[in-house]
Amino acid sequence: MRLEDLLKEVKSIGISGHMNPDGDCVGSTLGVYNYIKTYHPDMDAHIYLEPIPNIFKFMSHSEDIEDADPLSQTVFDLFICCDCRDSGRLGDAKVYFKNARHTLCIDHHLGGGTFADDEYIFPEASSTCELVTEILDMEKITKQIAECLYTGMVHDTGVFQYTCTSSHTMNVAGMLMDKGIAYSEIIDNTFYRKTFGQNKILGRALLNASLHFDGRIILSYISSDDMKEFDVLPKHLDGIVSQLRVTKGVDVAVFMYQKGKSEFKVSLRAVNDVNLAEVAAKFGGGGHAKAAGFTVYEKPEASVPKILKEINLALERLDS
Numbered sequence: 001m002r003l004e005d006l007l008k009e010v011k012s013i014g015i016s017g018h019m020n021p022d023g024d025c026v027g028s029t030l031g032v033y034n035y036i037k038t039y040h041p042d043m044d045a046h047i048y049l050e051p052i053p054n055i056f057k058f059m060s061h062s063e064d065i066e067d068a069d070p071l072s073q074t075v076f077d078l079f080i081c082c083d084c085r086d087s088g089r090l091g092d093a094k095v096y097f098k099n100a101r102h103t104l105c106i107d108h109h110l111g112g113g114t115f116a117d118d119e120y121i122f123p124e125a126s127s128t129c130e131l132v133t134e135i136l137d138m139e140k141i142t143k144q145i146a147e148c149l150y151t152g153m154v155h156d157t158g159v160f161q162y163t164c165t166s167s168h169t170m171n172v173a174g175m176l177m178d179k180g181i182a183y184s185e186i187i188d189n190t191f192y193r194k195t196f197g198q199n200k201i202l203g204r205a206l207l208n209a210s211l212h213f214d215g216r217i218i219l220s221y222i223s224s225d226d227m228k229e230f231d232v233l234p235k236h237l238d239g240i241v242s243q244l245r246v247t248k249g250v251d252v253a254v255f256m257y258q259k260g261k262s263e264f265k266v267s268l269r270a271v272n273d274v275n276l277a278e279v280a281a282k283f284g285g286g287g288h289a290k291a292a293g294f295t296v297y298e299k300p301e302a303s304v305p306k307i308l309k310e311i312n313l314a315l316e317r318l319d320s
């Protein structure tokens with residue numbers, strides 16, 4: 001598939017991605033939008049996303065991102081859905097998908113049936129940005145487009161570390177590097193950089209961590225009072241569970257934070273092949289085998305023993 005082939009006769013285009021947009025979602029949608037702005041400046045192009053994290057605002061044209069109007073009557077000639085493959089995950093932007101004359105979905109998530117008129121879906125791909133790069137002509141990828149796409153690849157691969165990273169991923173990223181982007185700064189500024197408060201609360205989480213079941217499970221917890229003390233929001237707690245996970249000897253890391261008076265978010269990360277999606281499903285959540293999550297509605301004193309027990313059962317299944 002070439003994106004360019006789908007743009008013939010298209011006069012108006014809408015682009016969107018999933019709710020609560022992450023680096024891959026922002027990078028892929030802005031990558032496509034920058035391509036349209038560069039090579040089809042007369043097209044009526046719109047990009048709709050929920051508010052994006054500040055770290056991604058360096059990307060070209062991020063200021064053009066609009067809030068979706070759930071009651072919109074707009075009918076786009078083409079609507080492109082990036083990094084999600086069901087209209088529910090589009091949030092308010094699903095109205096543009098529904099109304100559009102033609103739809104394209106570019107995604108790398110598992111599951112679901114046919115969704116859009118045209119689909120470029122490869123679950124084995126590292127990221128939607130990797131897929132967007134494939135359907136553009138490499139010589140037409142500008143430095144601005146490359147910055148968007150490279151950032152998304154960095155975020156969905158954990159800086160080219162997760163098992164979704166293939167040699168093809170590295171080749172695609174390498175071609176984007178050749179566009180003259182400041183790849184080292186992109187990784188530092190969008191992936192590793194933390195505020196002082198974020199580092200302090202990471203310290204609190206590490207100090208509070210405890211080991212269970214012969215050191216195979218590590219668990220830590222951050223309360224709303226902790227978050228108030230360090231002036232951080234739940235979205236600033238990303239990365240804590242990954243730091244817990246790299247503790248020597250640990251098979252599973254559990255990180256909990258308080259969301260409401262008796263509402264607690266739980267993130268699980270695995271080192272080996274234990275299936276954490278199954279564990280999360282027991283608590284009404286979901287995710288991937290190595291990274292899953294759920295919400296509990298009771299105090300940690302009550303929930304933690306149940307969570308540890310389920311993880312231990314999953315580890316025992318793995319051992320047997």
Ligand SMILES: [Mn+2]
Nearest residue numbers: 024083128156
């Ligand atoms: Mn993605």
